Amino acid sequence: MAITDYNAVVAQRVDVASGLMILRVVPSGWALPPFKAGQYTVLGLMGTARRAPFTDPEEPPADPAKLIRRAYSIASSSVEDEYVEFYVTLVRSGALTPRLFSLGPGDALWLSPKVVGMFTLDQVPEGHNILLIATGTGIAPYMSMLRTHLSEIHQARVAVVHGARHSWDLGYHAELQTMRRLCPRFAYVPIVSDPEEESVPWKGRTGFIHENLNGGDARESLGFRPDPSDTHVFLCGNPLMIEGMLKLLSEQGFAEHAKGRPGQVHLEKYW
Numbered sequence: 001m002a003i004t005d006y007n008a009v010v011a012q013r014v015d016v017a018s019g020l021m022i023l024r025v026v027p028s029g030w031a032l033p034p035f036k037a038g039q040y041t042v043l044g045l046m047g048t049a050r051r052a053p054f055t056d057p058e059e060p061p062a063d064p065a066k067l068i069r070r071a072y073s074i075a076s077s078s079v080e081d082e083y084v085e086f087y088v089t090l091v092r093s094g095a096l097t098p099r100l101f102s103l104g105p106g107d108a109l110w111l112s113p114k115v116v117g118m119f120t121l122d123q124v125p126e127g128h129n130i131l132l133i134a135t136g137t138g139i140a141p142y143m144s145m146l147r148t149h150l151s152e153i154h155q156a157r158v159a160v161v162h163g164a165r166h167s168w169d170l171g172y173h174a175e176l177q178t179m180r181r182l183c184p185r186f187a188y189v190p191i192v193s194d195p196e197e198e199s200v201p202w203k204g205r206t207g208f209i210h211e212n213l214n215g216g217d218a219r220e221s222l223g224f225r226p227d228p229s230d231t232h233v234f235l236c237g238n239p240l241m242i243e244g245m246l247k248l249l250s251e252q253g254f255a256e257h258a259k260g261r262p263g264q265v266h267l268e269k270y271w
C-alpha cells in the first residue's frame, strides 16, 4: 500500500489529557457504511509514519512497506454520517498509537470501509435497564449508544459507570453530566482510582469499579438495583476490570452472553 492510498483525513483532534485524545475522521470521497452504535472499525498508518515525541523507540523498526492497523470503537452517533469519532489512549511502546498521536487536522490516514462488532444494544429486550461500565477509552462505544439512543429510551433506566485514574482522564465528563441533567432516567457515575493525586479534592466516588457496585451502594448511585431479570450489563476496557465485574455479576446470577447461549452480560475486551 502506498501512502497515496490513505482514504480519510483528520478533521479535528481534541487532547483530553496527556496521552488521551478524541479524533474525528472524515472519509475522503466515499460514504461511511451504515453501522450500529457500539460497533468498531479499523484505523491504519504506514510504518513510515512519524512517531509522536516522548514515545518509546521502536525495536525492531516497523516495516515501512506495511500498513499498521488496529481496531477502534466508534464514539460518534450512528446517525452521524459526515465523520466518525474515536477516543484513543497512547500506548507509548505501541506500534500504531504513537503514530496516531502525531496526527493533526488535515493529516491523512487509512479508515476501514467496514464497521463490525456484536457489542450493541440489539440483545437488550424493550424495557430492560442498561448498565454501561467502562474504564478509560472503553467509554467510546457507550458514547455512540447514548448519542444515538438515549432520547428513545422511555421505560427503562440507563446508567454509565466510568473509571479512570484521575478526574482529568474522564473523557466526555461534561457531555455525560449534561445528559444526566437533561434525562431523569439516566445516571452517570464517574470513579477516580487515584484521588490522592488530584490537585483539587475529588468529591465523587473513588477506588475500583467493582468495589463501588457491591451491595446497597449500587441502587443509590445507579438509580436501580441491577438484577438479571430486568438488566443488561455491558463491560468495556481494561481486562482486569472485566474479570472483576464478571465475578461479581456471576455471584448475583448474571450470565455472560454468547452466541446460542443468551445472557445479560456483554463484553468488549480491548486487549
Ligand SMILES: Cc1cc2nc3c(=O)[nH]c(=O)nc-3n(C[C@H](O)[C@H](O)[C@H](O)COP(=O)(O)OP(=O)(O)OC[C@H]3O[C@@H](n4cnc5c(N)ncnc54)[C@H](O)[C@@H]3O)c2cc1C
Pocket (backbone or CB within 6 Å): 040, 070, 071, 072, 073, 074, 086, 087, 088, 089, 090, 091, 093, 094, 095, 096, 097, 098, 136, 137, 138, 140, 268, 269, 270, 271
Ligand atoms: C474491538 C476493539 C476496540 C477497540 N477500541 C479502542 C478504542 O476505542 N480506543 C483505544 O484507545 N483502544 C481501542 N482498542 C485497542 C486498540 O485496537 C489497540 O490495541 C491500541 O490502540 C494499542 O495499539 P498500538 O499499536 O499502539 O499497541 P500495540 O503495539 O498493538 O500493543 C498492544 C498492547 O498495548 C496495550 N493496550 C492496548 N490497548 C490499550 C488501551 N486502550 N489502554 C492501555 N493499554 C492498551 C496492551 O498491553 C496490549 O497488549 C480496541 C481494541 C479492540 C479489539
